[in-house]
Structure formats: structure tokens, C-alpha cells
Amino acid sequence: MKAITSSSIVGVILDTGNLVLADASNTSIIMWQSFDHFGNTWLPGGKLGRGKLIGGSTRLVAWKTFSDPAPGLFSVVLDPNGTSQFFLMWNSTQQYTTSGNWIGDSFSNMPEMAPTNGYPNSMYTFYYVDGASESYCVYDVKGDELTTRLVVDATGRINVLTWTESAKKWILYWSAPKKQCEVYMSCGSFSICTGNALASCSCLRGFSEQYQGQWLQGDHTQGCKRNAALQGSNNSSRSDKFYTVVDVELPSNEHNFVAEGSTQNCELACLSSHDCTAYSFSSSCSLWYGDLINIQALSSDAIGTKGGSIQIRLAASEFSDRKYTRKLAIIITVATISVALAVVALAFVAMKRFTEVLLVEGSLMAFRYQAVQNLTKNFSNKLGGGAFGSVYKGSVAEGTMVAVKKLEGFRQGEKQFRAEVSTLGTVRHVNLIRLLGFCSERSHRLLIYEYMPNASLDRYLLQRTQQPLLSWSTRYQIALGVARGLHYLHERCRDCIIHYDIKPENILLSDTFVPKVADFGLAKLVGRDFSRVLTTVRGTLGYLAPEWIAGTAITTKADVYSYGMMLFEIVSCTRNVRQRHDNTVDFFPLMAAMKLSEGELQDLFDTQLGCNVDAAEVERACKVACWCIQDEEGARPSMATVVQVLEGLVEVNVQPVPRSLKLLMDQSTYVELS
Incomplete structure (x- = not known):
């Protein structure tokens, strides 16, 4: 700890990160502490809540920008009306995300906090205290090695970050909202937000960036401005007109209007008010006044289930023939030049x-x-x-x-x-x-x-007589890399991508043995069905999650199951199903699950590695694999959690032996399909 001393006051930064000002003659008398005055960061041990007698509420307040620590627009506050839920607020007036009320071991909208919600090995423990003088939430972490912080950042999201010493960087553990576009005013006024985990903002037609410099720096909160002022409706050629934006989640501040059941009447109702900026008509008429905010482009799987089309009001000059004739001329000129350049380029490439x-x-x-x-x-x-x-x-x-x-x-x-x-x-x-x-x-x-010059992973795991032996550290990094790739497909892409066919043959290796997941997204291209899966999986059907057999809906947890089965093969460096000379069969996942439950790990090591193996990593990998192949998909972890466990950020307990393993073993016949 560090100390700054004056004649009567001493300042101490405790190991918890709390800056304390205390009486120099008696440091137990605390005159002020930073834990009572949060900025944008909440550290373990700090109380985030509200006072009931004389106020004294604490809140998290985001920075104005990532480089400007002045108070920003976003904050986190415990409901001042007395409930046990926290609100994410914009400008201290607009709530856009809630934690949900405290339900005994977690907040209802944040199940990741609770060990009973499928996260039994989380390093975090949260507590909510509702006392006579104050109500607050506090959290701590297990062990002294984990350095963590909870931050509300300049984009309006809460991020739980942990420091990884090996990587020398902060790793994201959890964030909310899950989608940046769910943050209120994420893209400002008169813009559209496109994206999933990350947001992409763009101005609507007829609008341009309010402050281009801020926009280029990634700050879109000031939104966009009109290129031409509205003219009003006077039944002339200069009347305002509308253009349509389709497949969007509509702004929330609409006003319903009875327009006698027609699009034309809805349009006239908007034109009759100078402040009306947009309308939408389906079975009824909705009008918008003033700024348009929080328009979101719908992902492909959400189109038709929510949202719809909206008509944006623009000045007539935005539709003038002269203007678009000029634009057309520019387009034709650019196209002509582009074609000429393309011809030259193609001629060169032809050589x-x-x-x-x-x-x-x-x-x-x-x-x-x-x-x-x-x-x-x-x-x-x-x-x-x-x-x-x-x-x-x-x-x-x-x-x-x-x-x-x-x-x-x-x-x-x-x-x-x-x-x-x-x-x-x-x-x-x-x-x-x-x-x-x-x-x-x-x-x-x-x-x-x-x-990929080193071909696919199966050659090194399953054809070891023809390939060099992969060290344990290389195999562990391959397992971690594949988990990171799947996490990206499941949660970081604009649209969630389920692989459907995770196995060693679909993991390619670079010249430095960096793993690359292959064939992702092809199921949608080709049209994957169950019978096709059965005829294409090599070796055994053991990569398929039980829900394939049950015929229920397939989610990302099917990939988690397949990853778990492949992880067992990475550990054992051979097929999960091995045929003996007497035609009996060894099933490694079943043996590993039973050995884990019995605490006997020595038989799980690849004997060819000798002493060059990290026993703790082998145990961790086997525990993760057993967790991934649980019968119920709700009992399996997400790939984000798998990454955290393999990185050593989260501990995992021994999971029960899945019932389906014994059933699969009893019913499987090993057939080499190569």
C-alpha cells in the first residue's frame, strides 16, 4: 500500500483499491473513502446502493469518452423507488436495462451470478443487503490471485473484466446488455444501429453526421442532422415526401393515431403536423414527432417476427429530379472509370x-x-x-x-x-x-x-504413426483456440452461427499450429438435415448431442457437446472409441468421467508424453469436457465459459457422469468409415 501524509490526515490506498483518508493519529477513524464515491469502476468490497436515512447513494457513472474522464451520459443506480433492482440509465432519465430484482442468490436478469443457475464454479459471489439505514450490493472473488473490476464504459455497457497475467491484458468475463444496439441512444438521433455484440451506426438517408470528428473517433451519441429543412405540406411540388426503411425495429416513442385504416390517411396525418418526422402503418397508424432514436436493423432470423417498416419524412429537395440526375451522372462517371480500371487490372492479372x-x-x-x-x-x-x-x-x-x-x-x-x-x-x-x-x-x-500447411487436427491425434507427436502444451493451446473460435461464432458474430459438425477433421492447423475452425456456416448453404449428419460423421456417432437423436431444436449447446467429445480426443490423443483385439471396445469419455468422479487421474494422461504434461491442465480439460457433454443442454456451459475455464479464470468441479454415455456405449458398434 502507498501513503501520503500531512500534519493531520493520512491517505492510504488499500490492497482492495479503496483510497482512504484517515486521522493521522488514529487511522481507524476514516474521514473519507473512495468506495463511497464511485467513478466508472466498481471493485470487490465496494457497496453500490442507496442510503435510506440521509441519502448518500452511490452510483457508477461512465466516462464521457474512452479518453475523457468527465462524467458521461450512462450510469448504474439502485432503483430509487425502493426495489432491489439496478438500472442502467441514459442521462439519469431513461432506463434501458435492468438487473431484475434480487431473488436470493442473484438478480433475476443476471443468472450468471448464481451457482444454482449453471455456473457452479464462478469465481464471483454477489450479496444484496437490505438494511434499516441502507440497501446495497457487494461482491467478492474467490482467492487472492484474481484481479477483477466491473466497469460501465463510454458506450453504455457494463463489463466485468479480469486481468490475465500471461496475456498481460484484461479479459471480458461478462457484459450487459448483450447487444450494443440495446443501449439507449447508442447511435444518437436519426441514425440506424446494425450489429449484435458490436454496433455499427450509420445516418439515415437525408441526414449526415452531427459532429464528424466525434463520429470518426467512434462516438456516435450525438447522432445525425438533416441535410435539408422540412418544408411543410402545401399541396405543391415542394411538399415534404417520405422514403421507406424496411426490416427495422421501430423507435419506441410512437404515438398511435386513428387514420381510418389506410396508409394514405396515415401519411396525411403526419404531413399535417410540422413536428411529425415519420410514420408507420400496419393495422393501425403510428406517428413519430421530433428526433428518431434507437432504430435497429433486424437480423435475418428476426425479420417477420418483430419490427417492420417506417416512412421517414424528408424535404422535397431530397427527391428532386435535378439532384438525382446529378447523382446518377456521378454514379455513371464513377462506374465508367471503375470499369476502365477493372479492365486494365484484369488485363494485368491475365498475365x-x-x-x-x-x-x-x-x-x-x-x-x-x-x-x-x-x-x-x-x-x-x-x-x-x-x-x-x-x-x-x-x-x-x-x-x-x-x-x-x-x-x-x-x-x-x-x-x-x-x-x-x-x-x-x-x-x-x-x-x-x-x-x-x-x-x-x-x-x-x-x-x-x-x-493450412499442417492439415487437420485428426491427422495428429488419430494417425500418430504418420505424424509427429504434438506436445501437451500445443494440444492445450489448440483446445483453447478452438473454444475461442466457437465463442466468436456463437456470440460475437452479427448473427449467431451454429457449426453443427465440430470434430478433429474440421479443425485445421497453420504452420505454427494455430487452430482454425473450418466449414462453419456451410450447413445453411447446403441445407443440413439429420440424415446427412449421420452419413458424414467419421468413426462413431459420438459427436452428436442427444438432442439430435431426440429431434428437438438444435442450439449452440449442440456445438458445446461436440466440442466436449473432441476435447476428450485431444486429451487422449486418439479416437474416443477404441477397438481391442478381442473386438471389445474402450470408450474414453466414459472412462474419463468415471476416473474424475473417483479422483484417479493418472490413467487419463497420454502415456507417450511421459513427464512433459501439466497434470492440472489435463484435469481441467477433462472436467470441461465432461461438463460439455452433459445430457441436458441447460447443464452445459457456454463456449464463453469454456474459454474462461481453460484460461484458468474460472474453476470447475467434477460433473456427474452423463447417463447417455453408458447408453451410447451399450448401443455403439465401432465402424471405421474412412
Whole structure:
């Protein structure tokens, strides 16, 4: 601890992070402490709540920006009306997220706090105290090694962060709201928020950034301003007009209006008021006055279930023929120049055997089929095959190696195929294979990926006589990398992506053995069904979660189950099902689960590694794997939790032996399908 002393007062920063001003002659007499005056950070031991006698409430207040510690717009406060729930507030007036009331061991909207809600090994313990003079919440962490903080940041989200010494950085443990677009005024006025875990703000048509400098720095809270003032309605050519924004979650501050059941009457009702800025009509008329806020673009799976279309009011000049003729001329000019440049570029590329590349769509290259034939030497070098087709080695300009997958059984037209592939092209993570391009020509559907020189994980786990032995540390980092990649697919993409087919064959390895999850998103392209899964899983059906057999809805927890089964194979460095000479079968997951429950771990180690193994990591990996393959999907962890456990941030207890393991063992017959 550090001390600053004056003649009568001593300032002490305690190991808890609490700055205390005390009487120099008697430090037990505390005159002031920082735990009573929070900024944007809540540390373990601090009381966040309200006083009942003379006030003295504490609250978290976000910084104005990430670099400006002045008080910002967002805050966290215990309900001043007396309930036990915390509110996330905008400008101290608008509540946009609540913790829910305290229910004995957690807040109702924050189940991650409670060990009884599927997080039995959380390092955090929260308490809520409702006393005569004050009500507050306090939390602590298990052990002295974990450094943690809870922060309300400049974007309006609560983040629980833990310090990882090995990585020398803060790791996100939990955050709320889950989606940035759920934060009130996240993108300001007259803008639209697009995204899931991360937000992307853009001004509506007819509007531009209020303060472009702040916008470029990532601060969108000031929103957008009109390019042209409204003219009002006077039945002339200069009357205000409307344009339609579709598939959005509508602003919440609408006013209902009876417009005799027609879109035209709803539009006239808006035009009749100078303050009306938008309307929407379905079965009734809704009008909006003043600023439009919190418009959200709907994800593809939410379209049709909520939200709808909204008509935005603009000045007539925004629709003038002259203006759009000028824009059209600009577009034509730009297009002409672009075409000319493209022709020159294509001519140059043609000298390098790349003439059949058509164009760039987003970050992806669109290839002609002839080009793919050339770069793969007519598909002469086959790397392997899987559920969705065969994979071939290829070489593009300057000797860059690629892997080309020929899709089989696709069910989509070219337009839909291009749309889905374009979405996959935006997915970026160090532990996900990168899509570089595609081909969609006549009946041909091909995907061009980055090439992984160390092939797939199964070769090192399951074909060890032909490959070098992977050290335990390498295998553990592979397990952690795959978990991070799946966490990104499940929770960090704009739309949640379920893989459906996690197994060693779908984990590719770079030249430095960085794992890359492959074939994600292809189930939607091809149209995955249960019978297809059964015919494509190699070895045994043991990667399939029980819900596949039951025919119930498949969620991300099916990937968690498959990951757990694969993790057992990473630990044992062989197939989960092993056939003996007498035709009996060893089932490693069942043996591992039973050994864990009995506290006997020595039989779980890969004997070829000798002493070069971290016993604590082996035990942790086996515990995680057993947790992942629990029969009920609600009893399995999320991939975010799996990452935290493997990183050593969260401890995990021994889980019960899943009932389905014994059943699967009794009914399985080992058949090598290679």
C-alpha cells in the first residue's frame, strides 16, 4: 500500500483499491473513502446502493469518452423507488436495462451470478443487503490471485473484466446488455444501429453526421442532422415526401393515431403536423414527432417476427429530379472509370493466369469456374473430403496457396448463395478459417479458403504413426483456440452461427499450429438435415448431442457437446472409441468421467508424453469436457465459459457422469468409415 501524509490526515490506498483518508493519529477513524464515491469502476468490497436515512447513494457513472474522464451520459443506480433492482440509465432519465430484482442468490436478469443457475464454479459471489439505514450490493472473488473490476464504459455497457497475467491484458468475463444496439441512444438521433455484440451506426438517408470528428473517433451519441429543412405540406411540388426503411425495429416513442385504416390517411396525418418526422402503418397508424432514436436493423432470423417498416419524412429537395440526375451522372462517371480500371487490372492479372477472376464482392474474390480449374490444375491435388464436398490444393498469383472446396448437394440459387457467402466473408477471427473467394457459375459452387500447411487436427491425434507427436502444451493451446473460435461464432458474430459438425477433421492447423475452425456456416448453404449428419460423421456417432437423436431444436449447446467429445480426443490423443483385439471396445469419455468422479487421474494422461504434461491442465480439460457433454443442454456451459475455464479464470468441479454415455456405449458398434 502507498501513503501520503500531512500534519493531520493520512491517505492510504488499500490492497482492495479503496483510497482512504484517515486521522493521522488514529487511522481507524476514516474521514473519507473512495468506495463511497464511485467513478466508472466498481471493485470487490465496494457497496453500490442507496442510503435510506440521509441519502448518500452511490452510483457508477461512465466516462464521457474512452479518453475523457468527465462524467458521461450512462450510469448504474439502485432503483430509487425502493426495489432491489439496478438500472442502467441514459442521462439519469431513461432506463434501458435492468438487473431484475434480487431473488436470493442473484438478480433475476443476471443468472450468471448464481451457482444454482449453471455456473457452479464462478469465481464471483454477489450479496444484496437490505438494511434499516441502507440497501446495497457487494461482491467478492474467490482467492487472492484474481484481479477483477466491473466497469460501465463510454458506450453504455457494463463489463466485468479480469486481468490475465500471461496475456498481460484484461479479459471480458461478462457484459450487459448483450447487444450494443440495446443501449439507449447508442447511435444518437436519426441514425440506424446494425450489429449484435458490436454496433455499427450509420445516418439515415437525408441526414449526415452531427459532429464528424466525434463520429470518426467512434462516438456516435450525438447522432445525425438533416441535410435539408422540412418544408411543410402545401399541396405543391415542394411538399415534404417520405422514403421507406424496411426490416427495422421501430423507435419506441410512437404515438398511435386513428387514420381510418389506410396508409394514405396515415401519411396525411403526419404531413399535417410540422413536428411529425415519420410514420408507420400496419393495422393501425403510428406517428413519430421530433428526433428518431434507437432504430435497429433486424437480423435475418428476426425479420417477420418483430419490427417492420417506417416512412421517414424528408424535404422535397431530397427527391428532386435535378439532384438525382446529378447523382446518377456521378454514379455513371464513377462506374465508367471503375470499369476502365477493372479492365486494365484484369488485363494485368491475365498475365499471371488470373484472367478469370470476375470482381471483388466486399472482401471476397468472385472466380469463374475456368479460373478455379486452372489454379487447381483441374482438381488434380485432392487434400481430403468431408460432409460438404471435396477439398483441393491450388495456387494463385505469386505462388500463394489456397484450398478449394467443391460443394456437393447445394440447394440454393445463385443470388441466395452469393448473399450467404458474402456474409461468411465478413467473419474474421484468428481461430476461424478465412474465406478468400468463391465461384458460382451454372451448377458449380466452390469456396476458396486460405491454405493450412499442417492439415487437420485428426491427422495428429488419430494417425500418430504418420505424424509427429504434438506436445501437451500445443494440444492445450489448440483446445483453447478452438473454444475461442466457437465463442466468436456463437456470440460475437452479427448473427449467431451454429457449426453443427465440430470434430478433429474440421479443425485445421497453420504452420505454427494455430487452430482454425473450418466449414462453419456451410450447413445453411447446403441445407443440413439429420440424415446427412449421420452419413458424414467419421468413426462413431459420438459427436452428436442427444438432442439430435431426440429431434428437438438444435442450439449452440449442440456445438458445446461436440466440442466436449473432441476435447476428450485431444486429451487422449486418439479416437474416443477404441477397438481391442478381442473386438471389445474402450470408450474414453466414459472412462474419463468415471476416473474424475473417483479422483484417479493418472490413467487419463497420454502415456507417450511421459513427464512433459501439466497434470492440472489435463484435469481441467477433462472436467470441461465432461461438463460439455452433459445430457441436458441447460447443464452445459457456454463456449464463453469454456474459454474462461481453460484460461484458468474460472474453476470447475467434477460433473456427474452423463447417463447417455453408458447408453451410447451399450448401443455403439465401432465402424471405421474412412
